[in-house]
Amino acid sequence: MLGLKLRDEFKGRRLKGTAIELSNDANTGATQVPARDFLEITYPTLDLLKGIEAVGPQQGRPVVVIGERGLGKSHLMAALYHTVSDPASTGDWLKSWSTTLSDPAIGQIPLRNGMLVIGESLHRQRYKFLWDILFERHPHGTYIKGKWEGMGASKTDIPSDQLILEMLRHSPTMLLLDEFQTWFDGLTNTKQYPWKNWAFNFIQILSEIAKEYPELLVLVVSVRNGTSDAYQQIHRVNPVQVDFRAGGSPDKIQHDRRRMLLHRLFENRLQIGSSAIEGTLDVHINEYFRQLGTPSSEQDRKRRDFVECWPFAPHLLQLLEDQVLVATDAQETRDLIRILANLHKSSGENAPILTAADFRLDDDASGIGALLDSVANQQHRALRDKALRNLTSVTEAVPDHASKVPHLQEIIGSLWLRSIAVGNMAGAEPSVLQIDLTRAKPVDDNAFQVELATVIENSFNIHQDGARLVFKEEENPQAKVMASARNDRLFTDGSDLIQLAKETRYVIGGSEEVAKTFRVIALPRNWLNDPWTGLDESEQPERWDDRLPGTSIFH
Structure with missing residues (x-):
C-alpha cells in the first residue's frame, strides 16, 4: 500500500530475532558491522541523542542506560x-x-574523536x-597485567587506580558494558570467592x-x-542517566517511540x-x-495520530x-517489532490500515504466532484455543455463514486480542469492533x-461485561445451551x-x-403419512388404554 517497503530482514518466511548483540563469533554483531549500515536502521530518539551528547568531548560523567529487557x-x-x-559516519547520519526532522541542533552535536x-x-x-x-x-x-602480577596480584584483590590510569594514558578508552546488572547479579560472594565485592569496588574505580x-x-x-546494587557505586559519581521510562512529556516520548518503530520496520516510511x-x-x-463521538476540537489531533502511526491504527498500537504486552510480560519494543512485522507481511499489502481485526486466529502468519511466542502466560494461549472453538461453533451452526457473517474471522480475532488486556480494560464495545472492521468503505x-x-x-465463551463483550476461559452457560440447540450437526440422529x-x-x-384422562402423544415430523413409526412401543395404538388420545402434538 502506497509503496511501503518492509526491511529485508523481516521479509523471510521465518522472522529473524531482533535482539541486538554487540559482537558474536560470526562477526555480524552490531559493533562488527560498518557504522553506516547500523545507523541506517537507527532512528535518533530522544534517548539516543542524549547518550550521544553525554559521550561527546568536554563531558565528564559516566553514562548509565536504564531499561528493562x-x-x-x-x-x-x-x-x-x-x-x-x-x-x-555518525556526523553524516546526524546531519541527514x-x-x-527540520532540527538543526541534531546536526550540531559535537562528537568525540580518537x-x-x-x-x-x-x-x-x-x-x-x-x-x-x-x-x-x-x-x-x-x-x-604483567606489572600487576609482578607486584604480587594476590596482595591486592583488584588492580589499583594508578595501574588503570597508566594503561589509559597509553590509549584513552571508551568502555561499554552491556547487561552489567545481569552479569553482576550472577556473581558469587562468599568468603572464599568474594567476586561480587571485587566487581563492586572495581566499578567504583572506573566510575x-x-x-575525574x-x-x-x-x-x-x-x-x-x-535500584540494584550493580548501579549504586556508579550512582555515587552522579552519572548521566539515559532512562527509557523518563525524560520529556508522555506524548513526546510516545511520538518518538512510534517513529522509531516505523523506521526500524520499513525502509521508506518517512518518505511517504x-x-x-x-x-x-x-x-x-x-x-x-462517528462511532466514538469524537468532539470536533479533538479531531485534528486524532487525525495526526492516525497519519503518524500508519500503516497501523493508533488504537491498535x-x-x-498499554494492554497486551503488559498482560503477557513480553519484551516491549523487541517483541512489538516482531508482532508488527508479521502482521504487515500477512495483511499490509492490500489493507489501507491494520487493526486488531487483522489478527487472524487461524493464521499464525498474521502476527498471532509472534504474539504467542512472546506470551509467557499459558492462560492467553488457552484463550486462543477457546476462541478458535467458538469460531468453529459459529461456522457449524450458521448455514451459509460466509454470507451471513462475512466478518466472522475479523470479529473473533479482534475480540480475542482485546480480551487479553489487563483488568477492567479487557474486551471491547460493539462500536470498537465495528471500527476495527472498517477499511476502504463503511x-x-x-x-x-x-x-x-x-x-x-452461536459462541459459548463470549460474555457480556457491562457494555463490553469479552472472551473468557469459562463458558457462558446460556450461550452454550443456545448455540448447541441451534447446531443441527450435533443432532444428526434426531x-x-x-x-x-x-x-x-x-x-x-x-x-x-390430565394424565388420568388423556394420553399425550407427540407425533413425528411425518405424522400425516406415517404417524406411528419411531414412537415408543408403549405409545403404539395397540397399547392404548381407556384414556382418550385426543391431545396429539406433532413436531
Missing part, C-alpha cells in the same frame, strides 16, 4: 559505540536526520573479572576515573533498573507523504469519529503497548448488529427431537388430572 538498551549501546569509533572503543555484552559470561576485559583488549593491557579524567575514560553501563496517507485513511478515520450499522448478534448467539417430544409430553400431561 527488550526496550532497546543494546541498540543504543551499539549506536554509542559507532558514535565514538566512527565519528565521520537534522534535515529530515578514542579506543571496547564494548562487551557481559551476559555472555566470557569474563569473570571486569579488569580482564581491559587486560585482554586494550593495547597496553598485557603490560599492565571515579571516568569522572574524562579525556582518558568514557564509561557507559547498561542496567535494568536504578502525509496527504497520501490521509487520503487512504479517510473512511476509517471518519467512521472512528495503544492496545498492544460497515452498515444494521448489518453489523445482525452479524455480531449471530456470532454471540436426539433433539426425541428430547423435545419428551419435554412436551411432560409439560402438557404432567398434571395428575
Whole structure:
C-alpha cells in the first residue's frame, strides 16, 4: 500500500530475532558491522541523542542506560559505540536526520574523536573479572597485567587506580558494558570467592576515573533498573542517566517511540507523504469519529495520530503497548517489532490500515504466532484455543455463514486480542469492533448488529461485561445451551427431537388430572403419512388404554 517497503530482514518466511548483540563469533554483531549500515536502521530518539551528547568531548560523567529487557538498551549501546569509533559516519547520519526532522541542533552535536572503543555484552559470561576485559583488549593491557602480577596480584584483590590510569594514558578508552546488572547479579560472594565485592569496588574505580579524567575514560553501563546494587557505586559519581521510562512529556516520548518503530520496520516510511496517507485513511478515520463521538476540537489531533502511526491504527498500537504486552510480560519494543512485522507481511499489502481485526486466529502468519511466542502466560494461549472453538461453533451452526457473517474471522480475532488486556480494560464495545472492521468503505450499522448478534448467539465463551463483550476461559452457560440447540450437526440422529417430544409430553400431561384422562402423544415430523413409526412401543395404538388420545402434538 502506497509503496511501503518492509526491511529485508523481516521479509523471510521465518522472522529473524531482533535482539541486538554487540559482537558474536560470526562477526555480524552490531559493533562488527560498518557504522553506516547500523545507523541506517537507527532512528535518533530522544534517548539516543542524549547518550550521544553525554559521550561527546568536554563531558565528564559516566553514562548509565536504564531499561528493562527488550526496550532497546543494546541498540543504543551499539549506536554509542559507532558514535565514538566512527565519528565521520555518525556526523553524516546526524546531519541527514537534522534535515529530515527540520532540527538543526541534531546536526550540531559535537562528537568525540580518537578514542579506543571496547564494548562487551557481559551476559555472555566470557569474563569473570571486569579488569580482564581491559587486560585482554586494550593495547597496553598485557603490560599492565604483567606489572600487576609482578607486584604480587594476590596482595591486592583488584588492580589499583594508578595501574588503570597508566594503561589509559597509553590509549584513552571508551568502555561499554552491556547487561552489567545481569552479569553482576550472577556473581558469587562468599568468603572464599568474594567476586561480587571485587566487581563492586572495581566499578567504583572506573566510575571515579571516568569522572575525574574524562579525556582518558568514557564509561557507559547498561542496567535494568536504578535500584540494584550493580548501579549504586556508579550512582555515587552522579552519572548521566539515559532512562527509557523518563525524560520529556508522555506524548513526546510516545511520538518518538512510534517513529522509531516505523523506521526500524520499513525502509521508506518517512518518505511517504502525509496527504497520501490521509487520503487512504479517510473512511476509517471518519467512521472512528462517528462511532466514538469524537468532539470536533479533538479531531485534528486524532487525525495526526492516525497519519503518524500508519500503516497501523493508533488504537491498535495503544492496545498492544498499554494492554497486551503488559498482560503477557513480553519484551516491549523487541517483541512489538516482531508482532508488527508479521502482521504487515500477512495483511499490509492490500489493507489501507491494520487493526486488531487483522489478527487472524487461524493464521499464525498474521502476527498471532509472534504474539504467542512472546506470551509467557499459558492462560492467553488457552484463550486462543477457546476462541478458535467458538469460531468453529459459529461456522457449524450458521448455514451459509460466509454470507451471513462475512466478518466472522475479523470479529473473533479482534475480540480475542482485546480480551487479553489487563483488568477492567479487557474486551471491547460493539462500536470498537465495528471500527476495527472498517477499511476502504463503511460497515452498515444494521448489518453489523445482525452479524455480531449471530456470532454471540452461536459462541459459548463470549460474555457480556457491562457494555463490553469479552472472551473468557469459562463458558457462558446460556450461550452454550443456545448455540448447541441451534447446531443441527450435533443432532444428526434426531436426539433433539426425541428430547423435545419428551419435554412436551411432560409439560402438557404432567398434571395428575390430565394424565388420568388423556394420553399425550407427540407425533413425528411425518405424522400425516406415517404417524406411528419411531414412537415408543408403549405409545403404539395397540397399547392404548381407556384414556382418550385426543391431545396429539406433532413436531
